Amino acid sequence: METVNLIVAGVGGQGSVLGAHIIADAAVRAGLNARVGDTYGAAQRGGKVASHVRIGPDVESPLVPEKGAVAVLGLELLEGLRNVVKYLKAGGIAVISTYEFPPIDASLADLQYPKREEVEEVVRAIASKAFFLDLIQMAKEAGNVRTANVVGIGTLYGLGVLPFDLEYLEEAIKENVPRGTEEVNLRALRIGMEAVR
């Protein structure tokens, strides 16, 4: 088995770090080695966040090399684009939320937040499969707007990116999400899996 490199990216407060940890925790439960390297700034909320997930039989260091990820999950449009351009292997898989959270640079430095069509065009030219989904709406359907991260994990699982059985993922979700939200998160997982069928 080759090392599986993934990026889970978003904006501080969206749960991308937890999402990455759930994936890696599931891999360890399945008997694999896993590493997560989180990259975020000093801010509590609103900063750019990218978690590097590496899964394999023999993986040591925690950072995904540039152009080395088989899949990128972006919980926000601009952050999805940023990480696809830097980390997604040509021909990899991209799942990107259509949620747009403009940075202060758009408001205060008059920079143009990238247009959705242009983002799609670039991402589709790099990825072999690209999904642009309203993960927040899907999370609401699951019953909690804060489960968008787990919906995203569901799409990765549905696309066959994650190299372990569903039971490990469900176990990792139940162990890692806040108590009392296990059921809604498992629903979110299913909704994500269904969306990419």
Place this chain on the structure above:
Amino acid sequence: MMVRIWEDAPGKRVFMLGNEAIARGAVEAGVQVAASYPGTPASEIMENLAEAAKHLGFYAQWSINETVAFNVAVGAAITGARAMASMKNAGLNWIMDMLMTVDYTGVRGGLVLAVGDDPDAHYSSNEQDTRIAGEYALIPVLEPSTVHEAKEMTKKAFEISEAVELPVQVRSCTRISHASGDVVLGEIRRERNPVGFNKHYKLPYRWDVYGPPGPVEKHKWLFSTLPKQKELSEESEFNWLDIVDGSDIAVVGSGIGWAYAKDALKEMGLWDRVSKLKVGFVHPAPEGKLERILRSSSKVLFVEEGLPFVERKAYELAKDVAPDVEIYGKLRNQVIEPWGELNLERVSAAISRVAGIEIKAEDPAAEARKKGERLIIPRSSMLCPGCQHLGTYWALKTALARFGGKVPIINGDIGCYEQGGYGVSGRKIEPNEELTKKYVALAPYEMLDTLHIMGSGIGLAQGEYHAGYREGKIVAVSGDSTFFHAVMPSLLNAVYNKANILYIIMDNDWVAMTGHQPSPSTGLTATGQVYTKANIYKVVKSLGVKFVEVVDPYDIKGTTEVLQRALQWEDGPAVVIAKRECALQVFRRYRKERKPVKTYRVVEDKCIGCKLCVYLGCPAVWWKPEKKKAVIDPIQCVGCSMCAQVCPVNAIVPEEEGYVFGLPIGEPPKLLKEGE
């Protein structure tokens, strides 16, 4: 945080954060006293230890600052207990005085100093490599390469400390502390070192550096431990040598550098073809193993996170043992720059240069990536939606404008509010004095003029004042935890030496930036005991400050008025305490109680597009350039009302439903002058 930190399940494989693993190592070693001050990337060590302490019955505390934390740990170790102090890179600078002295007297119980370095300065004001501090103090330094090893090393560090009777440093870094990996749990030591006191333990006046025979003799004692330290390093399981016959190239990796080197060599198909040395016991370095690797090959590459630490040692040795070897790394034959952090690409590139191999890099998506790069815009750091500091900064801006003067100086400090000095990455600034004179602080992210370390702002303000700067008012800001950590002596200095400055304490009850650890103003300890909140107002009064006012930063008008009065004050420092609990914490409680807050929205017809609400700097308030109107993101909005307060045409209104979180417009704030 889960049971795994104190779970008694030897052999179980779990997935852990690096800091959690360091804490687990201490738990497995039977730590008896642990102390720390929050600082990224080291805070989770104590968060986990505090949790374990509740279950296993040892002692853990958040201290006022790192110096206090380290002294608490040293005191415990003098009585024979196993103790640990943990801190970030910058925190170590605070303990240097004690570190450089406690190495003369040593310890009885194992004392471990866990330090989280931050190469690439993700959350720090510098990239310092603290292994130098361990070398400076002549104490053992261990450097983990993986999360699992971080646990093993921390555990072992207690034994090493007891063997040489010195503190032992475990040097972590962001990519260990804030990385996660699989860890195999070990047994938890149940026995506790007996606690006692022996004034003349092994040496006369053992714990009194001046006690006869005095500091020089105690310095000599420190040197006497070196042979044992070297022996432990040479035999350490954390150092691993593999000489490959016929190889002309060798790679030496220390700490996380080893992890990258290992992955890179494997990916390049070189793993079985080159000699290698992993160094985990980095000070004193294993000279015998280093000597063998230097003799084994004609080219040796050193891969280290931070400074060329082991590499420097290799130069020192090579002169005698392998004068012709070519040493590559971060020094003379520089193949990796000594700044920024390592990654697989940088290490692979260095290996390929030394080995003379070309890395193929064809990218069929190169064109699309270039196009993507043109679309991507920066995402500058920002304060949280509804952050009270936005209100304080807005009021300060307004008050300074009304006060007049050419160029005020606002001195920053370390905490969430430091983001007032982060600037906006998307705005290109040319160095220019005219720009300083214009001083148009549109958003809070360009408020701060100086920004360095904990407690620096209030000191700089006094220097600026005493140098005679009078072209504008001199201001300093800090948070409540920083006030306790580093500001109190400096504020007394301002009173004593009469500096007419304005000092604003941005008090939000928590050490918010590092993840809401409690501080004396929270009224909670690390393990959750409730204590009386420290009263900052009374402390400031008692230092002799004559102008002290408490304001609610959500009341922008009221805060502005008080700041205007404070700016006029000419009888020593004026102190304004902008007090309100961190919005994130309050909002969390609302969510737990399932109380939806009354969010705000922009009435589009009323909005005149003046952008004042945008300049407030709240991430929930967005500018729609195509409409030339502001809009509020209902997902982000916490209903603080501050944007509605700055709107000149009342175009921002609350929704009908929900609980009031912010200040209801038109209602005067209820201010408490604590203790009066």
